[in-house]
Amino acid sequence: xxxxxxxxxxxxxxxxxxxxxxxxxxxxxxxxxxxxxxxxxxxxxxxxxxxxxxxxxxxxxxxxxxxxxxxxxxxxxxxxxxxxxxxxxxxxxxxxxxxxxxxxxxxxxxxxxxxxxxxxxxxxxxxxxxxxxxxxxxxxxxxxxxxxxxxxxxxxxxxxxxxxxxxxxxxxxxxxxxxxxxxxxxxxxxxxxxxxxxxxxxxxxxxxxxxxxxxxxxxxxxxxxxxxxxxxxxxxxxxxxxxxxxxxxxxxxxxxxxxxxxxxxxxxxxxxxxxxxxxxxxx
Amino acid sequence: xxxxxxxxxxxxxxxxxxxxxxxxxxxxxxxxxxxxxxxxxxxxxxxxxxxxxxxxxxxxxxxxxxxxxxxxxxxxxxxxxxxxxxxxxxxxxxxxxxxxxxxxxxxxxxxxxxxxxxxxxxxxxxxxxxxxxxxxxxxxxxxxxxxxxxxxxxxxxxxxxxxxxxxxxxxxxxxxxxxxxxxxxxxxxxxxxxxxxxxxxxxxxxxxxxxxxxxxxxxxxxxxxxxxxxxxxxxxxxxxxxxxxxxxxxxxxxxxxxxxxxxxxxxxxxxxxxxxxxxxxxxxxxxxxxxxxxxxxxxxxxxxxxxxxxxxxxxxxxxxxxxxxxxxxxxxxxxxxxxxxx
Numbered sequence: 001x002x003x004x005x006x007x008x009x010x011x012x013x014x015x016x017x018x019x020x021x022x023x024x025x026x027x028x029x030x031x032x033x034x035x036x037x038x039x040x041x042x043x044x045x046x047x048x049x050x051x052x053x054x055x056x057x058x059x060x061x062x063x064x065x066x067x068x069x070x071x072x073x074x075x076x077x078x079x080x081x082x083x084x085x086x087x088x089x090x091x092x093x094x095x096x097x098x099x100x101x102x103x104x105x106x107x108x109x110x111x112x113x114x115x116x117x118x119x120x121x122x123x124x125x126x127x128x129x130x131x132x133x134x135x136x137x138x139x140x141x142x143x144x145x146x147x148x149x150x151x152x153x154x155x156x157x158x159x160x161x162x163x164x165x166x167x168x169x170x171x172x173x174x175x176x177x178x179x180x181x182x183x184x185x186x187x188x189x190x191x192x193x194x195x196x197x198x199x200x201x202x203x204x205x206x207x208x209x210x211x212x213x214x215x216x217x218x219x220x221x222x223x224x225x226x227x228x229x230x231x232x233x234x235x236x237x238x239x240x241x242x243x244x245x246x247x248x249x250x251x252x253x254x255x256x257x258x259x260x261x262x263x264x265x266x267x268x269x270x271x272x273x274x275x276x277x278x279x280x281x282x283x
Numbered sequence: 284x285x286x287x288x289x290x291x292x293x294x295x296x297x298x299x300x301x302x303x304x305x306x307x308x309x310x311x312x313x314x315x316x317x318x319x320x321x322x323x324x325x326x327x328x329x330x331x332x333x334x335x336x337x338x339x340x341x342x343x344x345x346x347x348x349x350x351x352x353x354x355x356x357x358x359x360x361x362x363x364x365x366x367x368x369x370x371x372x373x374x375x376x377x378x379x380x381x382x383x384x385x386x387x388x389x390x391x392x393x394x395x396x397x398x399x400x401x402x403x404x405x406x407x408x409x410x411x412x413x414x415x416x417x418x419x420x421x422x423x424x425x426x427x428x429x430x431x432x433x434x435x436x437x438x439x440x441x442x443x444x445x446x447x448x449x450x451x452x453x454x455x456x457x458x459x460x461x462x463x464x465x466x467x468x469x470x471x472x473x474x475x476x477x478x479x480x481x482x483x484x485x486x487x488x489x490x491x492x493x494x495x496x497x498x499x500x501x502x503x504x505x506x507x508x509x510x511x512x513x514x515x516x517x518x519x520x521x522x523x524x525x526x527x528x529x530x531x532x533x534x535x536x537x538x539x540x541x542x543x544x545x546x547x548x549x550x551x552x553x554x555x556x557x558x559x560x561x562x563x564x565x566x567x568x569x570x571x572x573x574x575x576x577x578x579x580x581x582x583x584x585x586x587x588x589x590x591x592x593x594x595x596x597x598x599x600x601x602x603x604x605x606x607x608x609x610x611x612x613x614x615x616x617x618x619x620x621x622x623x624x625x
Binding site: 133147230231 | 364486
């Protein structure tokens with residue numbers, strides 16, 4: 001996911017091309033695979049969503065519980081993405097520019113949210129903030145609600161999406177090297193000014209790319225959020241959780257209407273991602 | 284300086300939004316209740332909540348807004364133990380409510396005697412759903428162990444409904460003439476050999492049977508079975524009522540620690556009492572639960588056929604004993620169930 005895109009030269013050689021028969025088999029296989037695993041599900045989501053018509057679709061995504069799910073999903077993303085943007089930039093800069101004891105450990109820890117199952121991520125917060133968790137007695141004494149409330153959902157989202165920005169920005173920063181920054185510093189620019197005027201512009205496409213991925217995951221996360229949500233309808237259900245609830249109520253059209261919102265988000269993300277890729281190649 | 288300023292503003296805005304949503308305190312004239320329930324009661328409580336809100340407002344001039352959380356019964360109990368602020372729990376079986384006492388002292392030990400009828404305002408039982416026309420000719424429990432009959436039931440380790448199913452089958456075999464612990468065990472083992480897939484919850488099993496088309500017969504709550512035949516798959520399914528079954532008593536309880544902290548005891552207790560009122564009983568019957576009230580039950584006609592019902596106390600000596608003997612790790616279920624390689 002994070003390997004830099006490798007562009008093969010366009011020139012084709014006879015040996016690579018092989019016989020037309022092999023080529024067509026491969027193309028058919030690839031298209032068939034895409035059709036089964038991508039196009040059919042995509043079509044299915046929208047056809048189920050609209051099976052009861054436009055009005056039912058609009059009703060499903062504008063009823064109060066759906067609206068509250070949309071607001072909660074946007075809230076969680078609006079907190080998680082900026083936080084991880086700031087953290088990601090700082091951490092990437094630290095890791096790219098400095099060699100220090102524990103650097104490898106820090107790199108590994110940053111990847112932790114990717115390597116650990118989202119359900120376990122959620123349970124970590126239950127064990128920390130739950131009534132019987134480490135901080136549970138303190139929190140309940142002060143009447144602070146973390147899990148089964150909005151802060152818990154935000155925390156889980158921040159945790160799950162933590163690596164995206166760092167992981168996108170770090171390779172770009174490393175590839176840039178520090179020559180220009182050193183030049184700026186020698187010419188008398190302050191550290192802050194150097195960061196803003198020299199470092200940041202160089203990595204901006206990496207940052208954007210990371211933000212897009214981070215946002216997509218923040219809005220789509222199910223496992224970790226499900227564990228800390230408590231599933232209180234209209235209060236602690238995000239869009240993916242709301243879709244599941246509707247599905248379990250045999251409201252398939254409603255579930256897929258909500259799912260189509262998430263699918264649209266994914267499609268927008270893809271377009272943005274492609275645009276950022278093209279722009280970063282151009283610049 | 285442009286970017287960081289904008290950034291910090293964003294963060295501030297976001298945090299502001301968070302704390303507002305997090306500390307959502309109701310206006311004094313509105314009280315909120317959280318009812319933590321199990322899966323199949325969604326439709327029931329949607330109606331009950333609206334009716335109770337009206338009832339409470341006319342009686343006390345106060346608005347009440349009831350929030351719902353649904354999920355597998357055991358999982359929901361776990362969430363309340365971990366701090367989900369339920370004012371009342373309405374779960375699938377008494378054992379899950381017992382856990383609120385055992386694991387977190389949220390309620391007193393004798394909670395089940397605080398309300399009438401073992402704190403279960405409505406009951407249900409375990410019945411079968413078959414495909415239209417009953418192609419496999421299923422009439423009673425004994426047909427479920429025949430060769431070539433695929434039975435759908437969820438996993439008793441995780442699902443409350445599945446435990447009722449399991450105990451109903453066990454009770455049937457045990458109470459048959461000449462039935463012994465041994466024959467009951469052999470019967471249930473044979474039944475589970477006919478189960479191709481164990482879903483984790485009752486709703487999941489229903490969906491497997493109805494939407495994925497797996498299995499010849501679904502063992503289910505009577506209310507869930509009615510939902511299938513009356514609302515989801517009209518003309519596609521039939522209910523078969525076995526000769527004997529278990530009396531399922533889904534209990535309700537006020538969560539003392541939570542209501543005392545939130546100051547909602549009065550309204551929470553009234554809410555549970557409302558379930559026993561004539562209107563509450565009518566709504567229960569409407570949503571396919573068997574009402575306790577004779578008067579309401581008599582108006583239901585032939586909807587709830589007479590079945591010889593046994594209780595869990597009679598046959599198993601209560602939930603704690605049944606749980607320990609059958610469903611805890613190393614219990615009977617673990618020993619008789621071998622996942623099928625198909």
